[in-house]
Amino acid sequence: xxxxxxxxxxxxxxxxxxxxxxxxxxxxxxxxxxxxxxxxxxxxxxxxxxxxxxxxxxxxxxxxxxxxxxxxxxxxxxxxxxxxxxxxxxxxxxxxxxxxxxxxxxxxxxxxxxxxxxxxxxxxxxxxxxxxxxxxxxxxxxxxxxxxxxxxxxxxxxxxxxxxxxxxxxxxxxxxxxxxxxxxxxxxxxxxxxxxxxxxxxxxxxxxxxxxxxxxxxxxxxxxxxxxxxxxxxxxxxxxxxxxxx
Numbered sequence: 001x002x003x004x005x006x007x008x009x010x011x012x013x014x015x016x017x018x019x020x021x022x023x024x025x026x027x028x029x030x031x032x033x034x035x036x037x038x039x040x041x042x043x044x045x046x047x048x049x050x051x052x053x054x055x056x057x058x059x060x061x062x063x064x065x066x067x068x069x070x071x072x073x074x075x076x077x078x079x080x081x082x083x084x085x086x087x088x089x090x091x092x093x094x095x096x097x098x099x100x101x102x103x104x105x106x107x108x109x110x111x112x113x114x115x116x117x118x119x120x121x122x123x124x125x126x127x128x129x130x131x132x133x134x135x136x137x138x139x140x141x142x143x144x145x146x147x148x149x150x151x152x153x154x155x156x157x158x159x160x161x162x163x164x165x166x167x168x169x170x171x172x173x174x175x176x177x178x179x180x181x182x183x184x185x186x187x188x189x190x191x192x193x194x195x196x197x198x199x200x201x202x203x204x205x206x207x208x209x210x211x212x213x214x215x216x217x218x219x220x221x222x223x224x225x226x227x228x229x230x231x232x233x234x235x236x237x238x239x240x241x242x243x244x245x246x
Contacts, residue, residue, distance in 0.1 A: 038225075052217075054171040058192030063101070063161040066094050067132070067150045069143060069174050070107030071167040072205030081135075083113035084202030086167055086210070091124070093196065094165050101127050101163065105153045107146065108135035130157075134240045141240060143174045147181040149238035151189060161190035167199045169213075169220055176227065181234050 068091060074084040083091075087109040094104065104127045108117075111131050115122035122129050133141060133149040141149075143166075154162060166174040175193045182189045205211045209219055 052172070052221075053168050054175050054193050054196075056193055056195045057175075058190060060098055060163050060192050060194055061100070062190065063163050063192055065103045065105070065154065065157075065159045065162040066098060066101045066127075067154075067162050067164050067178075068094055068104060068106045068110045069132075069146055069150075069164075069166040069170065070109030071170055071199070072202040072207055072210030073109030073112070074202055074204045075206055081108060081112050081117070083109055084205055085200040086202050086205075088113045089199050090165055090167065090196075094163075095125055095127065097194065098163060099126065103127065103157060103159065104129045105132045105150055105162075106130070107132050131242055133238060134242050136240060139240055142177075143170065144177040144181065144232060144234045145239050147174070147178040148185060148235050149241065150178070151181055151185045152238050152241065154189065155186065160186070160188060161192065163192045163194055165194065165196060167210075168196045169199070169217060171196050173220065173224055173227070176224075177234070180231070184234075184236075 071086040071090065072084050073087060074082040076082045087107075091106070091110050091113045094101065104124070106129055108131060111117070111129060114124045115129055130153065132146060132153055150162075154160065164171070164175060164178055171193065175191070178191050182191060201211060201213050201216065203211050208215075210216055
């Protein structure tokens with residue numbers, strides 16, 4: 001006689017649920033593994049280690065203008081904007097490395113490293129600083145947006161050649177977006193990419209993604225891979241332009 005073991009309703013339910021549960025976890029794990037591998041392989045294929053930073057192009061001596069893209073501004077105790085270590089370093093590098101530059105277009109985080117927010121323009125050595133765009137805490141502009149704004153500012157001041165300065169890990173993508181933008185806005189503009197040294201990460205940045213190198217680099221590489229495969233469209237004009245005369 002063959003005896004049969006009676007399965008309780010609870011055991012029967014568990015038996016029915018176990019396989020889908022395992023399959024679901026396995027599927028999620030395989031999907032995560034695939035996406036991670038895709039990002040890593042794409043990053044290695046397009047961006048081998050020596051090219052994680054932008055390759056310098058052009059001669060900085062040919063330009064009397066600089067564009068400084070901001071990186072991770074911080075906040076003062078009263079909530080007002082503070083430059084943070086990265087923006088201070090980018091401005092100091094520009095002024096020291098390119099003393100011949102007479103015009104600097106800077107994002108707000110860099111601007112407050114030298115100028116009062118109420119000023120329309122200010123000076124640093126032989127250079128006069130102007131803001132690239134109108135800052136609004138509620139609007140998050142990316143390097144593609146800023147590229148369009150910067151090229152429009154160059155046109156307003158009759159400039160056609162500029163040195164592009166950005167955080168050393170952001171510069172690659174900034175240069176890519178600037179070249180994409182100038183193809184439509186200013187094909188004859190000359191954008192010079194210098195060899196920006198290692199730039200600090202502002203650990204009290206208002207933007208969490210810019211606080212640490214270990215957090216920013218994977219995000220940046222993923223964005224580079226994404227932009228190569230699915231490049232985002234650029235605005236036809238600056239989303240947040242400075243008022244005329246400022």
